[in-house]
Amino acid sequence: MSIYEQIGGRAAVTAAVDDFYRRLMSDPALTPYFDGVDMSRLKRHQRAFIAAAIGGPEPYLGRPMREAHALLDIQPDHFDRVVGHLAETLSDLGVDQVAVDAIGDTLAPLKDEIAPGVAPRAG
Numbered sequence: 001m002s003i004y005e006q007i008g009g010r011a012a013v014t015a016a017v018d019d020f021y022r023r024l025m026s027d028p029a030l031t032p033y034f035d036g037v038d039m040s041r042l043k044r045h046q047r048a049f050i051a052a053a054i055g056g057p058e059p060y061l062g063r064p065m066r067e068a069h070a071l072l073d074i075q076p077d078h079f080d081r082v083v084g085h086l087a088e089t090l091s092d093l094g095v096d097q098v099a100v101d102a103i104g105d106t107l108a109p110l111k112d113e114i115a116p117g118v119a120p121r122a123g
């Protein structure tokens, strides 16, 4: 059974998105990144994030991760905080620890693209 199914499919993903969103918006280290970002884009962001994490059925048709985050100067420890909030969201939804750890492993390779920690080289 996929993690998507394990947490209960689409309805559970919607609940997870809302919970994840609340956690990010309550973390003062992270809220500055989302200043001035409109709500519908933000929700799209959380949905894409969860889908990337648990392999939901909807295809992602947006910008590549590096491009979508290039101007945000996201610090590596802030990436870790976001992934940590997602792990807590999923644990609270009843996803077992093995699956939560697997999700962390799935997201880890995105860190270099989303939070390179240094300005990307020109050219």
Ligand code: HEM
Pocket (backbone or CB within 6 Å): 030, 033, 034, 037, 041, 042, 044, 045, 048, 049, 052, 062, 063, 065, 068, 069, 072, 074, 078, 079, 080, 082, 107, 110, 114
């Ligand atoms: C695995 C990790 C992540 C995934 C899969 C992800 C996914 C996405 C996607 C799909 C977009 C484009 C949304 C759109 O154009 O509609 C986006 C933009 C954005 N992301 Fe992420 N993201 C991740 C990590 C982060 C982190 C760690 C932060 C901040 C600490 C962050 C903050 C933002 C912001 C502020 C935008 C711009 C929103 C906008 O201008 O529309 N993301 N992200």
